[in-house]
Amino acid sequence: EVVLTQTPGTLSLSPGERATLSCRASRRVSFNSLAWYQQKPGQSPRLLIYGASTRASGVPDRFTGSGSGTDYTLTVSRLQPEDFAFYFCQYYGDSIFSFGPGTKVDVK
Amino acid sequence: QVHLQESGPGLVRPSQTLSLTCTVSGGSITSGHYYWNWVRQHPGKGLEWIGYIYPGGRPYYSPALQNRVSLSLDSYKNQFSLNVTSVTAADTALYFCARVDYALSAGHYQYYFDSWGQGILVIVSS
Numbered sequence: 326e327v328v329l330t331q332t333p334g335t336l337s338l339s340p341g342e343r344a345t346l347s348c349r350a351s352r353r354v355s356f357n358s359l360a361w362y363q364q365k366p367g368q369s370p371r372l373l374i375y376g377a378s379t380r381a382s383g384v385p386d387r388f389t390g391s392g393s394g395t396d397y398t399l400t401v402s403r404l405q406p407e408d409f410a411f412y413f414c415q416y417y418g419d420s421i422f423s424f425g426p427g428t429k430v431d432v433k
Numbered sequence: 434q435v436h437l438q439e440s441g442p443g444l445v446r447p448s449q450t451l452s453l454t455c456t457v458s459g460g461s462i463t464s465g466h467y468y469w470n471w472v473r474q475h476p477g478k479g480l481e482w483i484g485y486i487y488p489g490g491r492p493y494y495s496p497a498l499q500n501r502v503s504l505s506l507d508s509y510k511n512q513f514s515l516n517v518t519s520v521t522a523a524d525t526a527l528y529f530c531a532r533v534d535y536a537l538s539a540g541h542y543q544y545y546f547d548s549w550g551q552g553i554l555v556i557v558s559s
Contacts, residue, residue, distance in 0.1 A: 357539070415480075422470070
Protein backbone atom coordinates (compact mmCIF):
# COMPACT_ATOMS: atom_id res chain seq x y z
CA GLU A 326 0.00 0.00 0.00
CA VAL A 327 1.33 3.42 -0.96
CA VAL A 328 1.34 6.01 1.82
CA LEU A 329 1.23 9.67 0.79
CA THR A 330 2.81 12.46 2.81
CA GLN A 331 2.01 16.11 2.13
CA THR A 332 4.10 19.10 3.11
CA PRO A 333 3.79 21.62 4.50
CA GLY A 334 0.80 20.99 6.73
CA THR A 335 -0.14 24.66 6.48
CA LEU A 336 1.03 27.26 3.97
CA SER A 337 0.38 30.89 4.84
CA LEU A 338 0.56 33.19 1.85
CA SER A 339 -0.87 36.42 0.50
CA PRO A 340 -3.09 36.78 -2.59
CA GLY A 341 -0.96 37.02 -5.70
CA GLU A 342 1.83 34.88 -4.27
CA ARG A 343 2.94 31.53 -5.60
CA ALA A 344 1.99 28.37 -3.69
CA THR A 345 4.04 25.20 -3.94
CA LEU A 346 2.56 22.07 -2.36
CA SER A 347 4.39 18.76 -2.09
CA CYS A 348 3.12 15.18 -2.12
CA ARG A 349 5.57 12.34 -1.52
CA ALA A 350 4.76 8.65 -1.97
CA SER A 351 6.26 5.84 0.10
CA ARG A 352 7.21 4.07 -3.12
CA ARG A 353 7.28 4.82 -6.81
CA VAL A 354 3.93 5.85 -8.26
CA SER A 355 3.11 3.66 -11.24
CA PHE A 356 2.19 5.53 -14.44
CA ASN A 357 2.12 8.84 -12.51
CA SER A 358 -1.30 7.85 -11.12
CA LEU A 359 -1.49 10.90 -8.90
CA ALA A 360 -4.35 13.38 -8.65
CA TRP A 361 -4.92 16.62 -6.75
CA TYR A 362 -8.12 17.96 -5.19
CA GLN A 363 -9.21 21.21 -3.61
CA GLN A 364 -11.67 21.27 -0.73
CA LYS A 365 -13.26 24.33 0.83
CA PRO A 366 -15.04 24.30 4.22
CA GLY A 367 -18.46 22.71 4.01
CA GLN A 368 -17.89 21.51 0.45
CA SER A 369 -17.00 18.28 -1.28
CA PRO A 370 -13.57 17.93 -2.87
CA ARG A 371 -13.06 19.22 -6.40
CA LEU A 372 -10.75 17.53 -8.89
CA LEU A 373 -7.92 19.76 -10.10
CA ILE A 374 -5.27 17.53 -11.65
CA TYR A 375 -5.04 13.87 -12.68
CA GLY A 376 -2.24 11.82 -14.17
CA ALA A 377 0.11 14.08 -12.19
CA SER A 378 -0.11 16.94 -14.69
CA THR A 379 -3.40 16.91 -16.64
CA ARG A 380 -5.67 19.73 -15.64
CA ALA A 381 -9.32 18.72 -15.17
CA SER A 382 -12.03 20.41 -17.18
CA GLY A 383 -12.68 23.99 -16.11
CA VAL A 384 -9.62 24.27 -13.86
CA PRO A 385 -7.76 27.57 -14.31
CA ASP A 386 -4.30 27.37 -15.82
CA ARG A 387 -2.74 28.90 -12.71
CA PHE A 388 -2.94 25.35 -11.29
CA THR A 389 -0.08 23.15 -12.46
CA GLY A 390 0.82 19.62 -11.47
CA SER A 391 4.25 18.12 -11.93
CA GLY A 392 6.52 15.37 -10.68
CA SER A 393 7.38 11.73 -11.15
CA GLY A 394 8.57 8.72 -9.23
CA THR A 395 7.80 9.46 -5.59
CA ASP A 396 7.72 13.28 -5.57
CA TYR A 397 4.88 15.39 -6.91
CA THR A 398 4.07 19.08 -6.76
CA LEU A 399 1.00 21.23 -7.15
CA THR A 400 1.79 24.85 -7.97
CA VAL A 401 -0.65 27.71 -7.90
CA SER A 402 1.08 30.49 -9.78
CA ARG A 403 -0.77 33.51 -8.38
CA LEU A 404 -3.12 32.85 -5.53
CA GLN A 405 -6.62 34.20 -5.94
CA PRO A 406 -8.93 34.76 -2.95
CA GLU A 407 -10.92 31.65 -3.89
CA ASP A 408 -7.78 29.45 -3.84
CA PHE A 409 -7.40 29.52 -0.05
CA ALA A 410 -8.52 26.01 0.85
CA PHE A 411 -7.33 22.50 1.65
CA TYR A 412 -5.51 20.49 -1.01
CA PHE A 413 -5.22 16.70 -1.11
CA CYS A 414 -3.23 14.37 -3.32
CA GLN A 415 -4.57 10.94 -4.24
CA TYR A 416 -2.96 7.77 -5.57
CA TYR A 417 -4.48 4.81 -7.38
CA GLY A 418 -2.69 1.51 -7.76
CA ASP A 419 -3.19 -2.23 -7.20
CA SER A 420 -6.96 -1.64 -7.25
CA ILE A 421 -6.97 0.64 -4.23
CA PHE A 422 -6.95 4.38 -3.62
CA SER A 423 -5.20 6.44 -0.97
CA PHE A 424 -5.21 10.11 -0.04
CA GLY A 425 -2.58 12.32 1.49
CA PRO A 426 -3.32 14.12 4.77
CA GLY A 427 -3.66 17.47 3.03
CA THR A 428 -2.15 20.94 2.99
CA LYS A 429 -4.08 23.94 4.17
CA VAL A 430 -3.41 27.15 2.25
CA ASP A 431 -4.50 30.10 4.33
CA VAL A 432 -4.20 33.86 4.20
CA LYS A 433 -1.07 35.32 5.71
CA GLN B 434 -24.80 15.84 -15.08
CA VAL B 435 -24.70 13.09 -12.49
CA HIS B 436 -25.80 13.85 -8.94
CA LEU B 437 -24.99 11.74 -5.88
CA GLN B 438 -26.90 11.93 -2.60
CA GLU B 439 -26.08 10.12 0.62
CA SER B 440 -28.78 9.01 3.04
CA GLY B 441 -28.94 7.13 6.30
CA PRO B 442 -28.99 7.61 10.07
CA GLY B 443 -26.90 10.40 11.51
CA LEU B 444 -26.47 8.62 14.84
CA VAL B 445 -25.34 5.04 15.36
CA ARG B 446 -24.79 3.26 18.68
CA PRO B 447 -21.37 1.76 19.42
CA SER B 448 -20.98 -1.88 18.32
CA GLN B 449 -23.89 -1.52 15.89
CA THR B 450 -23.76 -1.47 12.08
CA LEU B 451 -23.56 1.77 10.15
CA SER B 452 -25.59 1.60 6.92
CA LEU B 453 -25.61 4.31 4.27
CA THR B 454 -27.05 4.54 0.77
CA CYS B 455 -26.01 6.67 -2.16
CA THR B 456 -28.67 7.48 -4.73
CA VAL B 457 -27.40 8.37 -8.18
CA SER B 458 -29.43 10.57 -10.49
CA GLY B 459 -28.73 12.05 -13.90
CA GLY B 460 -27.35 8.80 -15.23
CA SER B 461 -27.53 5.05 -14.84
CA ILE B 462 -25.21 3.44 -12.33
CA THR B 463 -24.64 0.64 -14.85
CA SER B 464 -23.69 2.83 -17.78
CA GLY B 465 -20.17 3.79 -18.55
CA HIS B 466 -17.07 2.52 -16.85
CA TYR B 467 -17.38 4.12 -13.44
CA TYR B 468 -16.36 2.94 -10.01
CA TRP B 469 -18.74 3.82 -7.18
CA ASN B 470 -16.94 4.74 -3.96
CA TRP B 471 -17.29 5.63 -0.34
CA VAL B 472 -14.85 8.07 1.25
CA ARG B 473 -14.95 9.45 4.78
CA GLN B 474 -13.46 12.45 6.50
CA HIS B 475 -12.94 12.62 10.24
CA PRO B 476 -13.70 16.05 11.73
CA GLY B 477 -10.99 18.48 10.72
CA LYS B 478 -8.94 15.74 9.06
CA GLY B 479 -8.08 14.41 5.64
CA LEU B 480 -9.91 12.02 3.34
CA GLU B 481 -9.97 8.26 3.91
CA TRP B 482 -10.93 5.95 1.07
CA ILE B 483 -13.24 3.13 2.19
CA GLY B 484 -13.93 1.11 -0.95
CA TYR B 485 -15.54 0.89 -4.36
CA ILE B 486 -17.85 -1.30 -6.35
CA TYR B 487 -18.75 -1.44 -10.02
CA PRO B 488 -21.46 -3.25 -11.98
CA GLY B 489 -20.57 -6.85 -12.67
CA GLY B 490 -17.43 -6.75 -10.57
CA ARG B 491 -16.39 -7.48 -7.02
CA PRO B 492 -15.91 -4.72 -4.48
CA TYR B 493 -12.50 -3.50 -3.35
CA TYR B 494 -11.84 -2.26 0.17
CA SER B 495 -9.28 -0.30 2.07
CA PRO B 496 -6.91 -2.74 3.78
CA ALA B 497 -7.48 -0.84 7.03
CA LEU B 498 -11.24 -1.40 6.95
CA GLN B 499 -11.76 -4.55 4.90
CA ASN B 500 -12.69 -6.69 7.90
CA ARG B 501 -15.66 -4.48 8.83
CA VAL B 502 -16.85 -3.00 5.54
CA SER B 503 -19.09 -4.23 2.75
CA LEU B 504 -20.44 -2.51 -0.34
CA SER B 505 -23.38 -3.46 -2.52
CA LEU B 506 -25.02 -2.09 -5.63
CA ASP B 507 -28.69 -2.03 -6.64
CA SER B 508 -28.97 -1.28 -10.34
CA TYR B 509 -32.78 -1.19 -10.27
CA LYS B 510 -32.83 1.57 -7.67
CA ASN B 511 -29.70 3.22 -9.09
CA GLN B 512 -28.13 3.07 -5.65
CA PHE B 513 -25.09 1.69 -3.92
CA SER B 514 -24.68 1.08 -0.23
CA LEU B 515 -22.12 0.87 2.57
CA ASN B 516 -22.19 -1.22 5.73
CA VAL B 517 -19.65 -0.81 8.50
CA THR B 518 -19.97 -3.31 11.33
CA SER B 519 -18.95 -3.03 15.00
CA VAL B 520 -18.62 0.75 14.91
CA THR B 521 -16.78 2.77 17.54
CA ALA B 522 -16.31 6.48 18.13
CA ALA B 523 -13.43 6.31 15.65
CA ASP B 524 -16.00 5.77 12.90
CA THR B 525 -17.54 9.19 13.56
CA ALA B 526 -16.98 11.07 10.32
CA LEU B 527 -18.47 12.81 7.31
CA TYR B 528 -19.19 10.07 4.77
CA PHE B 529 -19.12 10.87 1.07
CA CYS B 530 -20.19 8.77 -1.86
CA ALA B 531 -18.22 9.52 -5.00
CA ARG B 532 -17.76 8.41 -8.57
CA VAL B 533 -14.43 7.48 -10.10
CA ASP B 534 -13.90 7.90 -13.80
CA TYR B 535 -10.83 7.08 -15.78
CA ALA B 536 -9.13 8.51 -18.84
CA LEU B 537 -6.28 7.53 -21.09
CA SER B 538 -3.32 9.80 -20.52
CA ALA B 539 0.18 9.29 -21.89
CA GLY B 540 -0.66 5.71 -22.77
CA HIS B 541 -2.01 4.71 -19.36
CA TYR B 542 -5.36 4.89 -17.66
CA GLN B 543 -5.67 7.48 -14.90
CA TYR B 544 -8.32 7.08 -12.22
CA TYR B 545 -9.81 10.06 -10.41
CA PHE B 546 -12.84 11.13 -8.38
CA ASP B 547 -14.93 13.34 -10.63
CA SER B 548 -18.28 13.57 -8.80
CA TRP B 549 -19.08 13.67 -5.09
CA GLY B 550 -22.14 13.74 -2.91
CA GLN B 551 -22.49 16.52 -0.35
CA GLY B 552 -21.61 14.16 2.48
CA ILE B 553 -23.52 12.90 5.51
CA LEU B 554 -22.27 13.27 9.06
CA VAL B 555 -22.47 10.06 11.07
CA ILE B 556 -21.87 10.22 14.81
CA VAL B 557 -21.20 7.07 16.79
CA SER B 558 -22.39 7.58 20.33
CA SER B 559 -24.49 5.94 22.96
